Amino acid sequence: MDKQYENYVQNLEHKIEELTAEAENPIGLAHQLIELLLGCMAELKSYVMENGFKNVDEEIYFFKHIKPVFLSKLIYHNAIYKIETKKPYGNGKAIKKYIGNELAKLKRYFDNNLDFYKYYRTNNTYLDEKYFIRGKYDIKLSLDWIYQLKCPPFATANCPLRVEV
Numbered sequence: 256m257d258k259q260y261e262n263y264v265q266n267l268e269h270k271i272e273e274l275t276a277e278a279e280n281p282i283g284l285a286h287q288l289i290e291l292l293l294g295c296m297a298e299l300k301s302y303v304m305e306n307g308f309k310n311v312d313e314e315i316y317f318f319k320h321i322k323p324v325f326l327s328k329l330i331y332h333n334a335i336y337k338i339e340t341k342k343p344y345g346n347g348k349a350i351k352k353y354i355g356n357e358l359a360k361l362k363r364y365f366d367n368n369l370d371f372y373k374y375y376r377t378n379n380t381y382l383d384e385k386y387f388i389r390g391k392y393d394i395k396l397s398l399d400w401i402y403q404l405k406c407p408p409f410a411t412a413n414c415p416l417r418v419e420v
Contacts, residue, residue, distance in 0.1 A: 257306070257309070257313065259302060259306075260317060260321045263295065263298070263299055263302070263321070263325075264321065264324050264325075266295075267291075267292075267295050267324070267325065267328075270291055270295075271288060271291070271328070274287050274288060274291065281335060281339050282336060282339045282340060285332045285333075285335045285336035285339065286336060288328070288332040289329065289332050289333055289336060292325060292328055292329040292332065293329070295325055296325050296326070296329065299321075299322070299325060303317070311384070311388065314387065314388055314389070315383045315384070315387040315388065318386075318387040318388075318389075319383065319386075319387045338354075338357055341353075342354075371386075371396075374386075382396075
C-alpha cells in the first residue's frame with residue numbers, strides 16, 4: 256500500500272487535535288474543521304488523480320479504508336454545524352424535541368441502508384469489487400450510485416453510505 260495515504264490520515268488527525276484543543280464553541284470548531292477537511296479532501300483527490308493505484312487491491316483499500324476517514328469526518332462536522340446553527344432558542348423542551356427529530360432522521364437513513372452497514376461492519380470482502388472499485392455500477396445493490404456521477408474518478412458505488420457507518 257502507498258504510505259502516503261497513511262501520512263494524509265495522520266496529518267489530518269494531528270490538525271484536528273490542534274483545532275479541537277483551541278476551540279471556543281461548537282459552531283466555530285465545526286466551521287474550521289469543515290474548511291480543513293475540504294482542503295484535505297482536495298489534496299487527497301489530487302494525489303489519487305496524479306498517481307492512480309498500483310492494482311485493484313490498493314484501489315479497494317483506498318476506497319474502503321482511507322477515503323472514508325476524511326469523508327466521514329466531513330459529513331459528521333457538517334451535520335454538527337447544521338444542527339447547532341438550526342437549534343432552536345428557548346427551553347430545554349424545544350431543544351430536546353429538535354434533537355429527537357434529528358436522531359429520527361439518522362435512524363431512518365441507517366435503517367434504509369442496513370444491508371451495506373452489516374456488510375461493512377462485519378469486515379466482509381466478497382462484494383468489495385462491486386462496492387469499492389470505481390465504475391462498478393450495479394443497480395441491484397440498491398445503493399445511491401447516482402453519487403458517482405458527481406465525480407466518477409473519485410467515487411465508488413457506496414461512497415455516501417460507507418462513510419456514515
